[in-house]
Amino acid sequence: MLFGILVNEGPYQHQASDSAYLFAQAAIEEGHTIFRVFFYHDGVNNGTRLATPPQDDRHIPNRWSELAEKHNIDLVLCVAAAQRRGMVDPDEMKRNKKDADNIASKFRISGLGQLIEAGVQTDRLITFGD
Amino acid sequence: MLFGILVNEGPYQHQASDSAYLFAQAAIEEGHTIFRVFFYHDGVNNGTRLATPPQDDRHIPNRWSELAEKHNIDLVLCVAAAQRRGMVDPDEMKRNKKDADNIASKFRISGLGQLIEAGVQTDRLITFGD
Amino acid sequence: MLHTVNKSPFEKNSLETCLRLIEDNSTLLLIEDAVYGALKNTNIEEKILNAQTNIKLYVLGPDLKARGLDKNSLITNIEIIDYKGFVKLVAENEKIQNWL
Amino acid sequence: MLHTVNKSPFEKNSLETCLRLIEDNSTLLLIEDAVYGALKNTNIEEKILNAQTNIKLYVLGPDLKARGLDKNSLITNIEIIDYKGFVKLVAENEKIQNWL
Amino acid sequence: MEEELEGGVVKKFLYVNRRAPHGTIYAHEALEVVLIGAAFDQDVSLAFIDDGVFQLKKEQDTAEIYTKNFSKIYSALEMYDVEKLYVEKESLESRGLTEDDLSVDVKIINSKEMKKLITDSEVIFNF
Amino acid sequence: MEEELEGGVVKKFLYVNRRAPHGTIYAHEALEVVLIGAAFDQDVSLAFIDDGVFQLKKEQDTAEIYTKNFSKIYSALEMYDVEKLYVEKESLESRGLTEDDLSVDVKIINSKEMKKLITDSEVIFNF
Numbered sequence: 001m002l003f004g005i006l007v008n009e010g011p012y013q014h015q016a017s018d019s020a021y022l023f024a025q026a027a028i029e030e031g032h033t034i035f036r037v038f039f040y041h042d043g044v045n046n047g048t049r050l051a052t053p054p055q056d057d058r059h060i061p062n063r064w065s066e067l068a069e070k071h072n073i074d075l076v077l078c079v080a081a082a083q084r085r086g087m088v089d090p091d092e093m094k095r096n097k098k099d100a101d102n103i104a105s106k107f108r109i110s111g112l113g114q115l116i117e118a119g120v121q122t123d124r125l126i127t128f129g130d
Numbered sequence: 131m132l133f134g135i136l137v138n139e140g141p142y143q144h145q146a147s148d149s150a151y152l153f154a155q156a157a158i159e160e161g162h163t164i165f166r167v168f169f170y171h172d173g174v175n176n177g178t179r180l181a182t183p184p185q186d187d188r189h190i191p192n193r194w195s196e197l198a199e200k201h202n203i204d205l206v207l208c209v210a211a212a213q214r215r216g217m218v219d220p221d222e223m224k225r226n227k228k229d230a231d232n233i234a235s236k237f238r239i240s241g242l243g244q245l246i247e248a249g250v251q252t253d254r255l256i257t258f259g260d
Numbered sequence: 261m262l263h264t265v266n267k268s269p270f271e272k273n274s275l276e277t278c279l280r281l282i283e284d285n286s287t288l289l290l291i292e293d294a295v296y297g298a299l300k301n302t303n304i305e306e307k308i309l310n311a312q313t314n315i316k317l318y319v320l321g322p323d324l325k326a327r328g329l330d331k332n333s334l335i336t337n338i339e340i341i342d343y344k345g346f347v348k349l350v351a352e353n354e355k356i357q358n359w360l
Numbered sequence: 361m362l363h364t365v366n367k368s369p370f371e372k373n374s375l376e377t378c379l380r381l382i383e384d385n386s387t388l389l390l391i392e393d394a395v396y397g398a399l400k401n402t403n404i405e406e407k408i409l410n411a412q413t414n415i416k417l418y419v420l421g422p423d424l425k426a427r428g429l430d431k432n433s434l435i436t437n438i439e440i441i442d443y444k445g446f447v448k449l450v451a452e453n454e455k456i457q458n459w460l
Numbered sequence: 461m462e463e464e465l466e467g468g469v470v471k472k473f474l475y476v477n478r479r480a481p482h483g484t485i486y487a488h489e490a491l492e493v494v495l496i497g498a499a500f501d502q503d504v505s506l507a508f509i510d511d512g513v514f515q516l517k518k519e520q521d522t523a524e525i526y527t528k529n530f531s532k533i534y535s536a537l538e539m540y541d542v543e544k545l546y547v548e549k550e551s552l553e554s555r556g557l558t559e560d561d562l563s564v565d566v567k568i569i570n571s572k573e574m575k576k577l578i579t580d581s582e583v584i585f586n587f
Numbered sequence: 588m589e590e591e592l593e594g595g596v597v598k599k600f601l602y603v604n605r606r607a608p609h610g611t612i613y614a615h616e617a618l619e620v621v622l623i624g625a626a627f628d629q630d631v632s633l634a635f636i637d638d639g640v641f642q643l644k645k646e647q648d649t650a651e652i653y654t655k656n657f658s659k660i661y662s663a664l665e666m667y668d669v670e671k672l673y674v675e676k677e678s679l680e681s682r683g684l685t686e687d688d689l690s691v692d693v694k695i696i697n698s699k700e701m702k703k704l705i706t707d708s709e710v711i712f713n714f
Contacts, residue, residue, distance in 0.1 A: 001351050008360075008486075008587075010140070012214045013172045015292045015610050018652060019266070022322070026343035032351065041489055042143045045175065048216030052226040058653050061216070080492060084142045086178030086191070086232065096182040100230040102216065112496040119583040120471055120500065124350050127358040127586050128266075130611075131451050138460075138613075138714075145392045145483050148525060149366070152422070156443035162451065171616055188526050210619060242623040249710040250598055250627065254450050257458040257713050258366075260484075261579060268607050268638050270682060273371055277478070277510055280550070280571055283579050293610030296641065301683030322651035326609050328644035328658070328690075342651075357476070357578055358586050361706060368480050368511050370555060377605070377637055380677070380698055383706050393483030396514065401556030422524035426482050428517035428531070428563075442524075457603070457705055458713050 003027050004118035005037045008129030010045030011060035012053070017046050020128040021063055028071050035122045036074040037064070038115045039107075041129070044077040044087045049104035061104045068106035075107045076114045133157050134248035135167045138259030140175030141190035142183070147176050150258040151193055158201050165252045166204040167194070168245045169237075171259070174207040174217045179234035191234045198236035205237045206244045262353035266292040266360060269304050278359040279307060284314040289341075289349055291320040295327060298334045308335055320346060362453035366392040366460060369404050378459040379407060384414040389441075389449055391420040395427060398434045408435055420446060473502045474581035477512035481531060482522065487515045488530045490587035495533070498540035505544040506537075507577060508566070513551045516562045534564045548574045600629045601708035604639035608658060609649065614642045615657045617714035622660070625667035632671040633664075634704060635693070640678045643689045661691045675701045 005024055009016040024034050039046050051061050068075050077087055083096070089103040103109065119125050135154055139146040154164050169176050181191050198205050207217055213226070219233040233239065249255050263282050269275035275290075275297050282288060288311070290297055297308060298319045311317070312335075321340045324330065331340060341349070350356060363382050369375040375390075375397050382388060388411070390397055397408060398419045411417070412435075421440045424430065431440060441449070450456060475494055481487040497504060508516060520531040537545070545566040552558070552568065559568060569577070578584065602621055608614040624631060635643060647658040664672070672693040679685070679695065686695060696704070705711065 003350070006585075010172060010175075010215065013612050015266075015652075015654075018654060019292060019323075022343050022652065023346060027347045027350075030344055030347045030351075032347065040493075041485065042140060042172065042175075045140075045172075045215065050216035050218045050228050050230065050232060052213040052216075052222075052228070054210075054213075054655075057214075057655050080184075081489065083182040083184075084187075085140065085175065086180035086182075088180045092182075098180050098182070100180065100232055102180060102230060102232050112493055113500070115493060116497045116500045116502075119473065119497075119585070120469060120502065124356060125583055125585075126264075126350060126356055127360070129358075129360045129586070133450070136712075143485050145366075145525075145527075148527060149392060149423075152443050152525065153446060157447045157450075160444055160447045160451075162447065170620075171612065184528075187528050211616065242620055243627070245620060246624045246627045246629075249600065249624075249712070250596060250629065254456060255710055255712075256364075256450060256456055257460070259458075259460045259713070266610070268610070268641075271373055271607070271638050273510060281509070281575050281578060283575055293607045293638070296607065296638070296682070299683045303681040305683070323609070326647060326649040326652045326654070326656075327607070327641060328647040328688075355579075355582060355584070357584050360478075360586050366483070368483065368514075371480070371511050373637060381636070381702050381705060383702055393480045393511070396480065396511070396555065399556045403554040405556070423482070426520060426522040426525045426527070426529075427480070427514060428520040428561075455706075455709060455711070457711050460605075460713050 001032045002035045002122045003032055004035050004122035004125040006115065006125065006127040007037060007039045007043040007046060008041045008127065010042040014130045016128040016130060017060055024067060034073045036076060036114065036118045038118055039077045040081055040115065042085065044082040044085055047077045047087055047104050047107035048102050050102050065104050065106045077107055077109045079109050079111055082109050131162045132165045132252045133162055134165050134252035134255040136245065136255065136257040137167060137169050137173040137176060138171045138257065140172040144260045146258040146260060147190055154197060164203045166206060166244065166248045168248055169207045170211055170245065172215065174212040174215055177207045177217055177234050177237035178232050180232050195234050195236045207237055207239045209239050209241055212239050261286045261355045261357065262349050263288045264358045265290055265294040268293040269297040274359045279311050282315055287316050287349060287353060289318040289320065289346065291323055295319045295324045295329065298338050300335045305335060312337060361386045361455045361457065362389065362449050364389045364391055364458045365394040368393040369397040374459045379411050382415055387416050387449060387453060389418045389420065389446065391423055395419045395424045395429065398438050400435045405435060412437060471502050472580065472582040473497065473504045474578065474584045475506045476584055476586045477506065477508050477515055478510040480511040480514045482527060486587040491530055491533050493585060494542060495540060498542050504542050505546060505577065507574065508547045510551050513547055513555060513557060516564060516566065518561055518563045531563065546577055598629050599707065599709040600624065600631045601705065601711045602633045603711055603713045604633060604635050604642055605637040607638040607641045609654060613714040618657055618660050620712060621669060622667060625669050631669050632673060632704065634701065635674045637678050640674055640682060640684060643691060643693065645688055645690045658690065673704055
């Protein structure tokens with residue numbers, strides 16, 4: 001079955017991203033396919049490559065990158081939400097004249113249409129948030 | 131009077147940072163001094179220089195930078211919270227072997243002792259959060 | 261239809277609203293801080309017991325365990341499932357409503 | 361002592377807990393979504409009216425206005441102040457408790 | 461499932477709005493989803509439940525808190541063919557509001573009808 | 588005010604903990620403040636109110652959600668000379684918990700006593 005996942009909170013502050021990750025992992029193990037994980041609101045902060053959590057703690061952004069790499073999952077940060085919160089990829093960096101980008105591997109920035117599309121094209125859309 | 135302010139949420143998602151800013155501004159106008167604004171939890175995300183909010187919206191990180199510049203306010207991001215969430219200054223970049231930093235002007239990264247100190251040394255400590 | 265709630269019913273109104281707006285014969289899964297709603301001897305126990313006459317209740321085991329709770333802490337007839345069970349519920353039910 | 365609450369009392373328990381744990385003769389300022397607690401004709405109006413016999417209530421005007429509310433929307437004897445008034449309350453009261 | 465992957469599929473979308481405006485950004489960013497979603501020709505309904513009813517309060521004026529006054533967008537939704545706005549009666553009443561307090565035309569329905577609206581929807585967005 | 592700016596001042600600090608653990612990071616990061624604060628020789632008390640009482644629940648095991656099990660730190664607070672832990676009776680009871688459910692020695696006080704604890708404090712941290 002084709003699943004879409006919406007993550008509305010950033011890493012660590014709320015359990016949302018943890019729950020979404022463990023759900024995605026279990027869904028894959030059960031033979032389902034994750035069509036897309038869409039990160040909205042503070043959820044875009046999951047896509048940073050600049051985090052350094054304590055060594056004995058999970059690395060939330062890296063964990064998403066690795067899952068996406070292994071299972072070819074589309075990780076999308078909402079562009080409008082990302083602009084408000086300072087999540088930047090190389091294109092956005094140029095477009096908004098910033099001097100750095102901070103997006104992690106396997107994440108991409110795109111529009112809200114990608115969320116609507118996930119709603120239309122998947123069998124189930126599940127939301128994790130605050 | 132000497133005020134300390136604690137901000138526990140990031141920009142835009144919650145009103146906390148807006149309220150804290152307007153409170154700080156009013157306190158200064160009333161002749162008080164802001165000893166320090168300490169950003170904890172997701173509050174550290176207020177210190178990004180990579181945000182590009184819509185042109186007709188307020189620029190929360192820049193507004194803090196400007197207030198600090200004008201009134202010599204100490205803006206401190208908690209180092210542990212910042213590491214978890216990917217807020218990085220040049221020192222942290224080197225220390226944690228990152229390839230970019232993203233901290234805005236007038237913000238600095240330091241330890242939780244700075245919050246305790248604000249509790250001890252100010253006449254009032256006020257918290258804005260979720 | 262599958263409903264999920266993730267908030268403590270002692271702190272927020274999500275569970276209460278869910279119970280007001282959930283159809284009979286639906287499935288309700290409590291995750292994250294909502295697992296506290298499944299505790300026995302609380303001041304909301306009666307609401308849960310009433311709800312159980314019309315809906316089937318599940319709690320997410322990993323979240324329960326994290327909070328120091330187990331089967332003995334809970335109201336009876338609440339099923340404890342793991343993440344695979346969560347996925348199965350989502351697959352089995354055509355629609356999902358997440359009360360945040 | 362000054363207490364502040366910033367949460368809607370219809371969504372979260374912050375105001376309720378504040379009213380349970382606030383000393384008589386204290387000052388309570390409602391800011392952000394907590395300003396909804398000052399509305400008249402709500403299902404929590406009585407709690408507010410009861411509280412007013414022992415504590416002095418303020419709401420933050422800019423937050424009230426943002427939400428489309430004004431003096432006419434509110435329970436009587438609640439004072440509307442601006443950010444300067446907020447600062448004055450903080451300066452006047454030796455201690456602050458922020459219920460989040 | 462095959463059918464759902466094709467372009468022309470129309471689903472019943474429901475946006476459930478349960479939060480007050482301004483205290484958090486959820487209401488505002490939810491509206492951005494509705495506006496973008498309007499271009500996708502789905503069957504769209506909006507439900508206002510709990511503090512979500514406050515989103516529709518008349519005469520919001522954010523000038524003094526310097527945030528965007530997105531409340532004006534609700535009355536523009538009609539131009540985007542988003543016309544089915546439902547407000548839960550119980551939520552409205554317990555908050556001391558009446559239909560006159562609202563800035564846009566909505567259908568006020570009771571909990572039982574709201575229950576049916578939710579059940580009849582196919583994709584539900586919660587903000 | 589002059590006096591308060593000097594080094595040796597001791598203030599009554601109160602940490603008010605009102606949130607459940609794990610669903611959000613507040614409880615965990617609050618504990619980090621308490622640990623750092625312990626080095627400052629202030630007069631420290633911790634209050635557990637509302638869902639904050641769940642922070643002290645025995646036998647928490649986060650292995651299956653892969654987060655840090657910071658609940659073990661509460662029993663180590665004594666080593667940091669943080670010994671005044673107060674739990675509100677009403678919060679405990681309405682959540683179906685008893686003193687036996689708690690992982691550490693605390694003083695259980697009623698709302699009236701909690702009110703006094705708050706009033707008698709000088710600097711209050713809320714998480």
